Amino acid sequence: MRIRATVAALSGALALSALTVPAAQAVDAPGARAAKAQLSPFLAKSPAKAMADDAQGDTEITNVTVNGGKDIVVGTSLKKTYTVSVTATDPAGIYDGYAFLWHGTDLKDGVDGAMTPGVDHGTCKTVNATTATCSVTLVADPKSTVYGNILAGRWRVFASAVGKDGDFVTKDTYKSSWVKRAARLTTNASPEPVAKGKTVTVTGALTRANWDTDTYAGYTQQPVQLQFRKTGASSYSTVKTVTSDSRGNLKTTVKASADGTWRYTFAGTSTTPSVTSTGDFLDVK
Template sequence: MRTRATVAALSGALALSALTVPAAQALDAPGARAAKAQLSPFTATSPAKAMADDAQGDTKITNVTVNGGKDIVVGTSLKKTYTVSVTATDPAGIYDGYAFLWHGTDLKDGVDGAMTPAVDHGTCKTVNATTATCSVTLVADPKSTVYGNILAGRWHVFASAVGKDGDYVTKDTYKSSWVKRASRLTTNASPEPVAKGKTVTVTGALTRANWDTDTYAGYTQQSVQLQFRKTGASSYSTVKTVTSDGHGNLKTTVKATADGTWRYAFAGTSTTSSVTSTGDFLDVK
């Protein structure tokens, strides 16, 4: 495990090191020839990669969207592929946009995880003469980029854009995004069927992905809502809150009042995704 974590962290660091290589970048646009000599923050292969927090001219980033605004949720084996879109504006138009996610305290010296695109340029869609939205694809992989539980939580979003006239802007932390451990939840109401007024025992289990061991394990001491939907009703109502035990198990009792479906719902935390179990129908005689 230590070896895998070290290799993954090193790979992220190497990917980021390319950003510090100063080189001029020619742009295929009017006026770019005169400006290209000033583009030293950009690498030779990507005009939209730059040193952190730098700008030249009047290029502006107006919005960055990660995974459609939703958390990035990763289990123990399957890769999560998602898109980061950078919307930017420049009076001369937008030539390129670029983004990646990184985890740590400082982009230069304190990075312990990174998710970078496999390409050097964003795929840009023109909005109008001055604005474009450029997208890149990133991969969260439990075998490499999210190699341990230490990486669950808030990640920084690096974003940059370059205008057709050679102006540019880059931010090491334009915004934050959440990368979370996937969770699972079960529900079982018994006995089935049950006489009206009798006691119903509702059990379940809350587990979450462990990126250190690539397995699911109990999520302990977490508040989980027990919910009920009476047959014929359109929505669930929360009956009580149950706390998972030292193994992630859930257990509580209620009185049987009517036919309906029981389920548990977990709101999630800063490191773990929200989840709602499949409902368990209970026939009340």
């Protein structure tokens, strides 16, 4: 009974965290409304007296892994389903563990986005008598949970674990994870073929998902590297850096020296992942 009461209280804390969205924009946003609808049932289970950054006894969280340690990259239409795993230890063993991601300034009063599990218990795998790893599945959906560009970047990871003796620990920000707008990059080298020593124009475009409009748009004023791999070589070399224009377009010129493949590559930012275009082979006569 003690364990069930503890789990219910912690689940209620999740509900309150998603229901205390302060800003009018956040309250009206589809993602915030979806989070409320998903978590409302938790309120019926508990008065939610156990809030974030709380602990009782000797339960400890030792590790949290989000999406296998990779950024969560979301486009304009397809959902991204990923796993968050909580590893915890308690002398009595681990009964439950779960987590969710939230965006904002403060879990209690400043949440404007949340990605939460559809269940109130994690799926736990025993490591040994005192330790277990519990996992939950979350969904990043451009139609709801990542409903606008404002949500691109750093998200905080709430994590919680409950021991078999009813002890527990909750952390409103155990670590951070990055949710990014998917990017696309193209390359075209012309004319083709080209005489040796003549000018080659290399064009392309850097675009990224716009979660406000559900389309891809140019990523402007970004440094993009132009690279070349000579036929027979095993790797690319950077030739120059080109800055995308006001529409995300790229254009530069080089001298044709040998057969090989040209490509653009972008290192990424805090809101957009790295991306490399497909190479374009150029025949030099």
